[in-house]
Amino acid sequence: MKEFSQILFAEIISVTGGILAGFILAFNIAYLEIIPGLLILIPGFLGMLGGIFGSLSSRLSSGLNLGSIEAKLKPQPFLNSNIIATLILITIISIFLGLLGMLVNFIIFKVFNLSILFISILGMLISSGIELPLVILTTFWLFNHNLDPDNIMGPYITTLGDFVGILSLLIATLVVL
Amino acid sequence: MILKIIRESYKVLIISAILSIFGGISLRSIKSSIFTIIPLLIIFPALNDLIGDFSTIISSKFTTYLYLGKINEKKIWTKEMKKLLKLILYVSFFSTIYLIIFSIIVLYFNKKIFELNIWIKIFFISFLTVIFLILILFLISLNLGIYVYKKGMDPDNFLIPISTAIADFFTLLLFAVLIIIIKP
Numbered sequence: 001m002k003e004f005s006q007i008l009f010a011e012i013i014s015v016t017g018g019i020l021a022g023f024i025l026a027f028n029i030a031y032l033e034i035i036p037g038l039l040i041l042i043p044g045f046l047g048m049l050g051g052i053f054g055s056l057s058s059r060l061s062s063g064l065n066l067g068s069i070e071a072k073l074k075p076q077p078f079l080n081s082n083i084i085a086t087l088i089l090i091t092i093i094s095i096f097l098g099l100l101g102m103l104v105n106f107i108i109f110k111v112f113n114l115s116i117l118f119i120s121i122l123g124m125l126i127s128s129g130i131e132l133p134l135v136i137l138t139t140f141w142l143f144n145h146n147l148d149p150d151n152i153m154g155p156y157i158t159t160l161g162d163f164v165g166i167l168s169l170l171i172a173t174l175v176v177l
Numbered sequence: 178m179i180l181k182i183i184r185e186s187y188k189v190l191i192i193s194a195i196l197s198i199f200g201g202i203s204l205r206s207i208k209s210s211i212f213t214i215i216p217l218l219i220i221f222p223a224l225n226d227l228i229g230d231f232s233t234i235i236s237s238k239f240t241t242y243l244y245l246g247k248i249n250e251k252k253i254w255t256k257e258m259k260k261l262l263k264l265i266l267y268v269s270f271f272s273t274i275y276l277i278i279f280s281i282i283v284l285y286f287n288k289k290i291f292e293l294n295i296w297i298k299i300f301f302i303s304f305l306t307v308i309f310l311i312l313i314l315f316l317i318s319l320n321l322g323i324y325v326y327k328k329g330m331d332p333d334n335f336l337i338p339i340s341t342a343i344a345d346f347f348t349l350l351l352f353a354v355l356i357i358i359i360k361p
Contacts, residue, residue: 001227004264007234014230018223019280041224044197046180047345051338058237058333062244078178081319085182092187097194126327150241153212154233158226 003151010155017159024153024166038173041101041116043160045169048093049127049161053135056086057153060139064149071140087133094124123172127164134160185334191341193342200349202342221278221352224303227272228344231265232314236336239318243326250327253319265311273304306351313347314340 049109059082063069069078106112138156142149238261242248247257277300317340322332 004267007264007268008271011227011230012275012288012350014226015272015276016279018226019276019283022219022222023283033232038344040198040201041346043200043349044194045343047197047200048190048194048338049312050233051190052186054337054341055334058233058337059182059331060239062241062333063239063276065241066244081178082182084196085179085186088179088183089186089190092183093190093194097198098192100194100198101201101246104202108202110235150237151234154237155226155315158229162199162226164276 003148006147006151007155010152013156014159016161018167021159021166022133022161023163038101038116038119039105040120042121042169043056043096044097044101045120045123046161046165048097048124049131049165050091050158052093053131053157053161054154056082056132057135057139057149057157060141061149061153064139064143071143073137073140083132083136087128089126090124091121094121097124119172120171122163122175123168126171127161128166130164130168131157131160181331182334185330186338189335189338193338196342196346200346219278219284220299220303221348223276223280224226224307225345225348226349227269228307228310228314228348229341231269231311232318232340232344233337234316234341235261235265235314236322236332237310239322240332240336243322243332250323253323258315258319261344262311262315265315266308269307269311270304273300273307279302302354302358310344310347314344317343325343 060069060079063078064071069076097119098117101120102113105116135153135157139149139153142152161166237247239258242255242257249253277296281296318336321339322336325332325335
């Protein structure tokens with residue numbers, strides 16, 4: 001029952017956030033459409049944020065359960081390695097995603113747009129600047145309060161990713177334009 | 178450890194990115210249709226999230242159980258995994274109902290739009306797809322997770338990106354189906 005209520009509560013928050021994020025997207029889509037082909041980037045962009053930070057949270061949770069890491073915000077080898085690895089992965093994937101988006105846009109829609117690459121990189125950097133500390137702090141907080149991060153962090157990261165991701169893309173688009 | 182995380186993660190993230198770009202192409206292709214059916218536009222991120230959330234929970238819990246010894250290479254389908262599956266199925270039912278009801282309320286208060294027959298179709302197709310995807314994601318997590326673990330890799334680095342990408346891809350496929358069914 002405890003697990004059921006944890007997961008259900010997290011899902012309700014996630015669905016609420018998703019619908020509100022859907023509203024933001026629906027009524028700001030015109031900005032994103034100013035740059036042709038940017039729409040192709042959105043699922044990959046949001047998906048990569050979820051994948052990278054979901055993996056981070058899962059590793060931290062495993063580490064906490066195994067005692068490899070303390071749920072305290074202080075320098076620890078396990079935590080430091082995870083932070084550095086996450087930042088490197090964000091950089092690699094944002095460049096790859098941007099290049100792939102540009103290539104697909106060119107091949108299928110015959111539009112060449114370098115802005116997609118810059119928006120991908122800038123958007124990921126903005127998103128990770130916000131999400132990385134929040135994911136770490138929240139995972140620790142949950143563990144310290146006897147809540148299972150595995151049950152809650154997934155929905156939390158996707159909701160956070162939706163808001164932060166869409167806003168980051170909008171900001172990056174406005175900066176690049 | 179840094180190199181291990183990057184080495185084990187980057188390939189699956191690249192595959193996930195490629196899968197997601199195909200999702201993006203589908204989104205662009207159905208863009209004009211999806212924008213004319215406003216309920217679909219509203220529920221799209223939430224439904225995508227719902228399926229993605231379940232994939233993350235399944236993968237994350239599977240890995241924790243594996244490391245804690247609650248499941249192992251020889252015995253995967255343990256009582257913990259059966260309990261997890263039942264739990265996820267119950268939560269998905271209530272979450273889908275909540276998603277539809279909340280979307281109806283938000284859309285009605287903002288745009289005064291309410292079309293019962295469309296929402297009924299959306300609910301049934303969404304719920305059936307969520308169930309179908311949960312079962313697929315369970316199979317993927319269990320089998321891929323054990324395979325990766327046997328190879329000495331950390332399933333935490335692998336399962337979540339790949340299952341999220343699969344979930345995203347199938348959600349877009351669901352939307353293409355919904356558009357065909359709903360569009361007049």
